[in-house]
Amino acid sequence: MINEELEAILISNSSITLANAVLNFICFLINGIQPLLIPICLVIAWTVIILVFVSLWTTTKYTIKTARKMHKIPCHNCQFFTNNYRLKCTLNPYIANTEEAIGCKDYQSN
16 A cells, blocks of 8 residues: 555656656747747738738739729720610620720720
């Protein structure tokens, strides 16, 4: 019975010693990394800010490019354009109001 109690004490002491060793190692790592945290966080923060601005810039450029292309579609000034959602154009209903209509050979202004 005494041997069993001694084994239980030794096992609990060894697990406490192991936990202490792990905690000491974690504290050592934190103290070692701590001087580097400020520069690392600074670089990460500026990287995120730059990526947000680059994303906004490219999205704006793409939107402007698409808008310019869409404004070249001549359908709304064509005499064959009906402005009806069922039949948009009497001559070319499949390409009406699409990018394919930019060079439409049947275009005649009002």
